[in-house]
Amino acid sequence: MGDMGMSSAPPVHTVAAFYRLLAIEGAVLLGVAMIVYLVMRFWRTHGEGFRQEFGLEPRGASSSGSLYDVDPAQARARTLAVWSLGSLWIVDGLLQAQPALGTQFFTSVIQPVMAGQPKWVNDAFLSVTQLVFTSRPLWFDSLTVWIQILLGVGILAGPRRFIGRLTLRLSIVWSFVVWAFGEGFGQVLSGGSWLMGSPGSVLVYAALAFILLAKGETWRQGRVKHRMQWWMAGWFGASALLQALPSAGYWSAHALSQMEMSMAQIPQPHAMAAPLYAFAHALSHGGPWWNALFVAIPLALALGWFIAPESRTIQVATSVVLLAVWWLGQDFGVIGGTGTDPNTALPLFLMTLVHHLLPRDGSSPWRRLRAPRSTSA
Structure with missing residues (x-):
């Protein structure tokens, strides 16, 4: 349920830092994904040999995926x-x-949706989100x-x-x-x-x-x-x-x-x-x-x-x-x-x-x- 309020634009250097952080994290995730992909390719090709070497029976043709097959x-x-x-x-x-969300997620989204909530909701949730998204706003966003x-x-x-x-x-x-x-x-x-x-x-x-x-x-x-x-x-x-x-x-x-x-x-x-x-x-x-x-x-x-x-x-x-x-x-x-x-x-x-x-x-x-x-x- 998207928030529709407006907020002032964050500083240019903050925006640059936010997208630089996104790029670094994206590169790391891409590297991890490539490693996982290569390991899976290797295991698909040589996994059966390893299982036989250690006396483990192959799983066979049937797999849990067949439980999720549906008709056309x-x-x-x-x-x-x-x-x-x-x-x-x-x-x-x-x-x-x-x-705007890189530095102002708490004020642009969290505070508006929490407005008018019962006191126990604000006490239990607003303080937690404020702590999270104001302590390290770029990282958490x-x-x-x-x-x-x-x-x-x-x-x-x-x-x-x-x-x-x-x-x-x-x-x-x-x-x-x-x-x-x-x-x-x-x-x-x-x-x-x-x-x-x-x-x-x-x-x-x-x-x-x-x-x-x-x-x-x-x-x-x-x-x-x-x-x-x-x-x-x-x-x-x-x-x-x-x-x-x-x-x-x-x-x-x-x-x-x-x-x-x-x-x-x-x-x-x-x-x-x-x-x-x-x-x-x-x-x-x-x-x-x-x-x-x-x-x-x-x-x-x-x-x-x-x-x-x-x-x-x-x-x-x-x-x-x-x-x-x-x-x-x-x-x-x-x-x-x-x-x-x-x-x-x-x-x-x-x-x-x-x-x-x-x-x-x-x-x-x-x-x-x-x-x-x-x-x-």
Whole structure:
């Protein structure tokens, strides 16, 4: 959930030092990668001889990768999920390399997302991140850059390879670290709105990683698709609840318009800012009615994913809503300011496409809940 605030530009010499550090770390990582590659090539060629020399039996033709084989019917969907998740992490890493984040990550990202959080969150998390990102700002930010880029590259290896599965598991851990420290728990404790990215984009990343770690049998039996349906229904249901909470303040006359106006005022091309200003002006008239609409939309999508997730109407409606929100509600996540990811609507849209590519089986969470009762009657 990228931050959209602006900050003053850091000194030129600091920016130069930041990118010099990134270049040095990149060279070291490249050297390590080459060494690992050469060792793997050597072992692939001569490893069996070494195993026989020491009396160890070769592992044989079967490997754990076969457990993760899927049929061609599921292969396209899983490939899209792999490339989507890997690319998202790489983009996040590149966004983290913005000049302003090298020295101002704490003030540009951490402090804004922690604003309005309960006291215990600030006491437990704000002090830790302040200590980390102000003691060695260049080093820790560059470390974050490479962690996310390496996660993306490793995920692109795919779940059939050990390195791909290992990276997927590490990405889940890192997702929750980012969710807590970088997204302020998705703003769910401080009145977050699904229009702006709550409950948090990295939760979608974690869900995609869990999906990709499913074994081939789980894909073939349709259980991956069924889990995605439950997950999407729950996500939109939670989004409606967050938007409807009186404590969030969105039922007031100008809360939504002020939120939209602050985003429109971020320096960006006029062609991109003009629709945001127009939308903010529209939201200033009848704010509570607009909020009722923004509660009803995710609630309707939650019901759709629960009752008829394979319906073309639900698929198209979900895609249209997510793309519209990514534009008008999230400003594409990375326009202006110091956005650290493309925000939530894009990965949700990609997950919708993954679900759409899976074979249709006519099931839904609603039908699966009713099935045991009908058979026992």
